[in-house]
Amino acid sequence: MTDEQKLTAAGNEMSASFLAAKKRSDETLAKLESNPSSFTMLTGDRPTGRLHLGHYFGSIRERVAMQERGVNTNIIIADYQVITDRDTTEHIQDNVLNLVLDYMAAGIDPNKTMMFTHSAVPAENQLLLPFLSLVTEAELHRNPTVKSEMEASGHALTGLLLTYPVHQACDILFCKANVVPIGKDNLPHVEITRTIARRFNERYAKKNPVFPEPAAILSDAPEIPGLDGRKMSKSYGNSIMLGATAEETAKLIKKSPTDSERRITFGPIARPQVSALLTTAGLVTGRDPKEIAEEIGDAGAGALKQYVIKSVNEFLAPHRERRAELAKDMDSIRDILHDGNKRANAIAEETLDQVREAMGMKY
Numbered sequence: 001m002t003d004e005q006k007l008t009a010a011g012n013e014m015s016a017s018f019l020a021a022k023k024r025s026d027e028t029l030a031k032l033e034s035n036p037s038s039f040t041m042l043t044g045d046r047p048t049g050r051l052h053l054g055h056y057f058g059s060i061r062e063r064v065a066m067q068e069r070g071v072n073t074n075i076i077i078a079d080y081q082v083i084t085d086r087d088t089t090e091h092i093q094d095n096v097l098n099l100v101l102d103y104m105a106a107g108i109d110p111n112k113t114m115m116f117t118h119s120a121v122p123a124e125n126q127l128l129l130p131f132l133s134l135v136t137e138a139e140l141h142r143n144p145t146v147k148s149e150m151e152a153s154g155h156a157l158t159g160l161l162l163t164y165p166v167h168q169a170c171d172i173l174f175c176k177a178n179v180v181p182i183g184k185d186n187l188p189h190v191e192i193t194r195t196i197a198r199r200f201n202e203r204y205a206k207k208n209p210v211f212p213e214p215a216a217i218l219s220d221a222p223e224i225p226g227l228d229g230r231k232m233s234k235s236y237g238n239s240i241m242l243g244a245t246a247e248e249t250a251k252l253i254k255k256s257p258t259d260s261e262r263r264i265t266f267g268p269i270a271r272p273q274v275s276a277l278l279t280t281a282g283l284v285t286g287r288d289p290k291e292i293a294e295e296i297g298d299a300g301a302g303a304l305k306q307y308v309i310k311s312v313n314e315f316l317a318p319h320r321e322r323r324a325e326l327a328k329d330m331d332s333i334r335d336i337l338h339d340g341n342k343r344a345n346a347i348a349e350e351t352l353d354q355v356r357e358a359m360g361m362k363y
């Protein structure tokens with residue numbers, strides 16, 4: 001099979017539920033184009049480390065675009081999700097503040113986008129109680145992402161790991177988000193969120209639905225492989241951090257593995273490592289990786305790496321400059337987060353109040 005045939009074969013294995021979600025995503029995006037201000041977006045990240053190029057092209061860029069289009073945009077820094085599968089909160093403070101730095105350096109404007117953390121918004125967390133009553137244990141155990149996260153962690157399944165998709169539903173529904181840009185691995189969590197919204201409305205709020213059924217937004221951006229051709233992962237040390245220095249980036253790219261064939265050609269299946277370098281260069285320059293491969297040709301891997309180093313560092317230079325500038329005043333970064341938390345609390349209180357009202361729990 002050629003690379004292309006293999007990719008098509010993999011594509012055919014996509015499940016019916018994925019295809020349905022993709023269709024909903026495309027239809028929602030079309031509506032969003034014509035009326036952005038009627039949409040509320042919520043998405044977020046776990047503060048487990050720094051953001052890398054994969055995050056940038058896979059999601060951050062899209063968030064900025066939605067913000068600029070006039071969607072009501074919200075970003076949660078999911079600090080309680082950090083302890084779903086690890087037993088320490090070491091560096092959490094630093095990770096949280098660095099996320100805010102990277103978001104802002106990438107173009108997130110705190111006047112337009114609310115940024116906040118789980119742990120600072122009690123009323124959001126309280127939604128977990130009624131929401132847990134709306135799902136069964138069997139449904140929780142069926143979540144494929146939870147299963148694979150448990151296996152990868154090497155830990156026993158904690159109560160929080162089992163239930164965090166419901167907690168993620170609280171993240172999404174407390175601000176009544178109707179669009180949730182995510183990667184494929186988060187799709188089961190948006191599905192359970194839709195189920196929870198529907199069941200809550202059916203059970204407690206038939207006449208006046210409290211929650212929307214949000215659509216997952218699945219990006220068309222290609223998944224960027226790590227520099228060694230494997231999945232980008234912090235533990236493989238194969239990702240280019242947005243906030244790294246130009247020197248660190250050069251060193252990382254220089255030591256990335258290639259193969260013994262001198263001539264540079266593009267073929268993700270046959271030559272994953274060389275192709276990962278070409279894909280990276282393609283994304284940051286906006287060029288076709290095949291064209292870059294042809295241009296480098298017999299000059300070999302050394303020349304390819306020089307090209308990748310130069311183009312990545314050129315692309316990230318403005319981001320890194322803005323980041324360094326912002327980092328000079330960490331007190332304002334903290335203020336921005338406090339302000340986001342304050343706004344999130346006001347919204348969460350209001351939603352929780354509607355929930356109490358719908359459930360007849362206002363005394």
Ligand code: TRP
Nearest residue numbers: 042043044045046078168171172
């Ligand atoms: N689970 C997401 C991740 O893997 C982070 C996240 C937390 C999130 N809450 C969310 C994403 C709500 C979308 C909506 O990084």
